[in-house]
Amino acid sequence: MRHCLHALASRWPWQLARSLSASLLPTSCALCGMDSDAAVCGPCQAHFLAPAPARCRCCANPLAARDARWPCAACQSAPPAYDATVAVTDYAAPVDQLVLQLKFGACLALAPWMGQRLGQAALGQRPQALPDVLCAVPLGPQRLIERGFNQALEIARPLARTLGVPLHAQLALRARETQAQSAVAPADRRRNIRHAFIVAPDALALVRGRHIGVVDDVMTSGATLNELARTFKRFGAARVSNFVFARTPPH
Ligand SMILES: [Zn+2]
Ligand SMILES: [Zn+2]
Numbered sequence: 001m002r003h004c005l006h007a008l009a010s011r012w013p014w015q016l017a018r019s020l021s022a023s024l025l026p027t028s029c030a031l032c033g034m035d036s037d038a039a040v041c042g043p044c045q046a047h048f049l050a051p052a053p054a055r056c057r058c059c060a061n062p063l064a065a066r067d068a069r070w071p072c073a074a075c076q077s078a079p080p081a082y083d084a085t086v087a088v089t090d091y092a093a094p095v096d097q098l099v100l101q102l103k104f105g106a107c108l109a110l111a112p113w114m115g116q117r118l119g120q121a122a123l124g125q126r127p128q129a130l131p132d133v134l135c136a137v138p139l140g141p142q143r144l145i146e147r148g149f150n151q152a153l154e155i156a157r158p159l160a161r162t163l164g165v166p167l168h169a170q171l172a173l174r175a176r177e178t179q180a181q182s183a184v185a186p187a188d189r190r191r192n193i194r195h196a197f198i199v200a201p202d203a204l205a206l207v208r209g210r211h212i213g214v215v216d217d218v219m220t221s222g223a224t225l226n227e228l229a230r231t232f233k234r235f236g237a238a239r240v241s242n243f244v245f246a247r248t249p250p251h
Contacts, residue, residue, distance in 0.1 A: 030101055030110060031094055039113035040098070049089050052121070059222060060085035060247045080222060082214070082229035084241040086122045088114070091218050091246035099217050099246055103151045111154035114217070114245045118155065119162025122243060131213030131241055133206055134160050135171035137224060138197070142177055156215035159243060165213065170200045172214075172228060181224055189223040197228050199235040208236035219244040 028034065029041035031048065038045075054063045056072035059080060063072060070076070089095050101107040102114070122130065136152035144150060153169055160167035175198045184192045199207050212232045219225055219242060229240035 030098055030107065039110045048095055049117070052088075053090075055085075055087060055247070057084055057125075058082070060087040060219065060242070060244065061250055062090070080226045080229065081233055082225055082240045082242050084239075085219065085225075085244065085247070086118065086125060086241065087219065087244050087247035088117045088121050089246050091220070091248040095246060099151075102154070103147075103217060106148070108149065108154055111151065112158040115155045115158030115160075116162050118215075118243050118245055119159050122159075122163060129211060129239075130163055130165055131239075132165070132210040133171065134163070134165050134167045134213040134215060134243070136167075136169065137214060137216040137228060138170075138172055138174050140174045140177040143180075152216045155217060155245060156243075159215055163213075168203060168206060171203045171206060171212070172197045172231060173200050181220065186221055189221045190226070193224050193227045195227075196224075197231045199231060204235060207232055209238050211239040211241065212237045213241050213243055215243045217244065218246045218248065220248040 027036075029036040029044055030039055031044040032041060034041055036042075040049075055061065056063055056075055058071040058075040061072055061074070071079075091099065098110055098114070102110040134156055136150055136156040139147070139150045139152075156167055156169075175196055178192055178196050181189050181192065212229075214225060214228055214232075216225060225242045225244075229237075229242075232240050
């Protein structure tokens with residue numbers, strides 16, 4: 001992608017606005033650099049995103065057999081708080097670069113493409129019911145200030161439009177700042193994120209008895225999404241489904 005927002009920070013406002021609009025329109029494939037109207041060109045999509053593996057309908061980890069009728073052994077023995085997960089792709093090279101470009105390179109033009117791909121993946125999994133409302137995994141206030149945007153919310157917006165499901169950006173809030181999960185040992189991630197969320201007081205009626213869809217860019221251990229689902233269930237949600245662009249395969 002030729003333009004990224006971090007390169008524009010020193011410009012005057014009117015120049016920034018013009019360059020910003022240009023930066024949001026992809027002119028080259030984010031993976032191969034060839035000219036492309038889409039954020040990722042057709043050949044790269046065909047090569048790196050297809051065919052989709054059979055995934056556990058609960059946690060989206062790849063299944064050994066091409067039979068997605070049943071949850072994986074891990075989900076059967078210790079069911080997570082969420083009920084389902086839709087993922088577009090594994091979090092693996094070179095597709096992981098797209099997530100890093102969005103999150104740390106501020107290449108916001110990737111978010112609509114990711115959201116649309118995620119929407120197509122979700123619609124392809126029918127008859128699984130669509131959620132009543134979508135939200136994004138909230139960033140802590142400090143991280144939001146540092147980054148300037150929430151990449152999960154940027155993906156959730158086009159996903160909501162693709163699915164025709166309303167998006168409520170403030171459905172869940174961070175109750176406290178936590179260390180980034182990536183900076184915490186896998187064994188400590190559940191404890192790090194425990195009690196990190198609350199349902200927004202003005203959104204209680206949107207949660208009780210409803211099917212909540214939670215959007216994130218990457219699902220790694222699943223501890224964050226599990227804690228968020230646990231929070232929504234505690235506040236009466238009937239069902240929680242995750243929508244993630246990339247899923248880290250088990251080691
Ligand atoms: Zn390409
Ligand atoms: Zn599973």
